[in-house]
Amino acid sequence: MTSSATFHDFGVPTVLVDILTGQGISEPTPIQAATLRDSLAGRDVLGRGRTGSGKTLAFALPLVARLADSKSPRTRRKPRALILVPTRELVTQIDAVIKPFARAMGLNTLTVFGGVGQNPQVRGLDAGVDILIACPGRLEDLITQGHCRLDAVQVTVLDEADHMADLGFLPGVRRLLRQTPKTGQRLLFSATLDKAIDVLVREFLTKPVTHEADSAQSPVAAMSHHVLGVEKDLRVPVLIDLTSAPGRTVIFTRTKHGAKALVRQLNSRGVPAVDLHGNLSQNARTRNMEAFSSGAVSTLVATDVAARGIHVDDIALVIHADPPAEHKAYLHRSGRTARAGREGTVITLMTPDQRADVRSLTRAAGIHPTTTHLSDTQHPVLRELAPGERVLVEGIAAPVAAPQRQSRKAPSNRAANGRARNSSPGSGARRAGAGSGGGGNTASGSGARRNGAGSSSRSNGTGTGTRSAGSGSTGNHSAANFSRRSR
Structure with a gap:
């Protein structure tokens, strides 16, 4: 054979x-x-x-x-x-x-x-x-x-x-x-x-x-594993920096409350995000997964129980915001990226009191991560792990009645749903899709998707137009709160 x-x-x-x-x-x-x-x-x-x-x-x-x-x-x-x-x-x-x-x-x-x-x-x-x-x-x-x-x-x-x-x-x-x-x-x-x-x-x-x-117990060659040492008050700012770069990201938390709280923090700082956990109704879970898989929202925050329900290709970055309790959970969480032979990056955030646990975790998982200790969000390793222009979206907290499906040809109306900050001509707007397949709106500039461009839902930002801005209540973090991109 x-x-x-x-x-x-x-x-x-x-x-x-x-x-x-x-x-x-x-x-x-x-x-x-x-x-x-x-x-x-x-x-x-x-x-x-x-x-x-x-x-x-x-x-x-x-x-x-x-x-x-x-x-x-x-x-x-x-x-x-x-x-x-x-x-x-x-x-x-x-x-x-x-x-x-x-x-x-x-x-x-x-x-x-x-x-x-x-x-x-x-x-x-x-x-x-x-x-x-x-x-x-x-x-x-x-x-x-x-x-x-x-x-x-x-x-x-x-x-x-x-x-x-x-x-x-x-x-x-x-x-x-x-x-x-x-x-x-x-x-x-x-x-x-x-x-x-x-x-x-x-x-x-x-x-x-x-x-x-392809046993789950062996490290995946296509994954690069990193541990970022952070003080507790730097944890959320680092997550905001990583998720405001181009590309699909899945963040894992240990608890449903932690997932909900983190989505609220990301939304309030201009990162359109939805959550996935057991407290959501089935309709909300379905809407949120649809928003993530379609590219309307590029950051998903999930619990361990929900982890096995995430089967979406082209997830370039998995972040363990809370290190899992056991190595099997680490491997299953990390398996959301590097699917079907693609490359992917796995990041574990580690506060000072978690150092011993993270060492034991990575040893049991059979991986040898690169460890970097951060004092602020200006460390160059963040740009290495999540390349591209950081773009935040204003106005996410404004409620909307229902999701609006955009025309395939027309650019998104950023003014109606919030306006992007920190973007400029010549630099790729956040998560703009111009590759083959994935169906995002397009943006001028380079803004290359992590680990390359041209694959479905990933973009090198070579088209014209603007990033889709999210809007909606952060209370239930449903996909209905974000305008959908054309597919």
């Missing part, structure tokens, strides 16, 4: 390969190359690969291909395939990935998760569904109410199994798996394999074939 093997070589149907080609995907990632042949053959597979390694397509392609081949009829309230995942955001993102392939094969999909009304989900089950993508809790509720049965499931996928274990979901997962036919195919994917995962494997997988690629 060579790295030049194609999807055709592994037996992926031509119809699905054509869709991949249309998406610019021509060669399998290591985890896909390792697992596709066995998955397509109907074997139970245990796959281990870090976040961003391509696990979703590794199970989506064989699932769709095998369901299409089976030609069994769609039955009311009895899904033919089940994908279990730990978070609502991941449900939505997997659905977005798998839907084009399913449609091409005449299959449909349905998402099931809590935090929203269940009536649309019930109607979807009543109509019959081929591929059900679900969080365990809501699915158990629907089964208990008689809206769903799992005895017709032919293929079961358990994604992010280690995260389900961390969240305490495994008892519910086991109850659900026991309702699926023992003769069905089961695919289990995880970034790490520990004792909790072993229990699932022994009980539910039959003679599984194990494949490992």
Whole structure:
């Protein structure tokens, strides 16, 4: 098996390969190359690969291909395939990935998760569904109410199994798996394999074939790891400096309150940011993720629980505003960047009382970060880690009624939503998109995106126009508070 093997070589149907080609995907990632042949053959597979390694397509392609081949009829309230995942955001993102392939094969999909009304989900089950993508809790509720049965499931996928274990979901997962036919195919994917995962494997997988690629426990070569030593009163100013540079940034905090407070501080200083944590309603979570993934807002502040729901490419900078308590959380957080072979930078802020903990953390994670101690925000390392002109936006706190979608051709009206500070002709305005794909507004000047330009959602700022300015209440930090860029 060579790295030049194609999807055709592994037996992926031509119809699905054509869709991949249309998406610019021509060669399998290591985890896909390792697992596709066995998955397509109907074997139970245990796959281990870090976040961003391509696990979703590794199970989506064989699932769709095998369901299409089976030609069994769609039955009311009895899904033919089940994908279990730990978070609502991941449900939505997997659905977005798998839907084009399913449609091409005449299959449909349905998402099931809590935090929203269940009536649309019930109607979807009543109509019959081929591929059900679900969080365990809501699915158990629907089964208990008689809206769903799992005895017709032919293929079961358990994604992010280690995260389900961390969240305490495994008892519910086991109850659900026991309702699926023992003769069905089961695919289990995880970034790490520990004792909790072993229990699932022994009980539910039959003679599984194990494949490992891009383990989350090993440092990612494409990531550069840095520790910035700061006094407590310098922590927020450093974050403002880093996030006011061009590019997508994810900041992690330990608590929901910390995430909310930090977003309020960033917004008040001119950095459009949204948060993602368990206290938000599902609608707010969806709006905020949409704003971040579309490029309308380029800074996302999240908690550890929400970390696994962030699957967005072209995140160049991950900042641990609060160092995580354990190395697994560090690796999972950091996995938001350097996805699909891209480069990325990981920064950990360390106050004097955290030095011993951070040393232990990085040692356990197996990384050797570059450590720099800062006395102010003028240190040159900040410009090295986040290159580009710093641009802050005034007027973010002014409320708006609803998000406005901008014309693809027209530049944004910065005067209506707040005006940018610290920008000038010849220097790239903050997060202006002029690359291939990503759909931001454009700005004159250089303003190169971290680690290069020209990729989706990254920009070297070579167009004309202005940066989209955020506006809206900072109370719930919803994406509705920011004007959207054209896509």
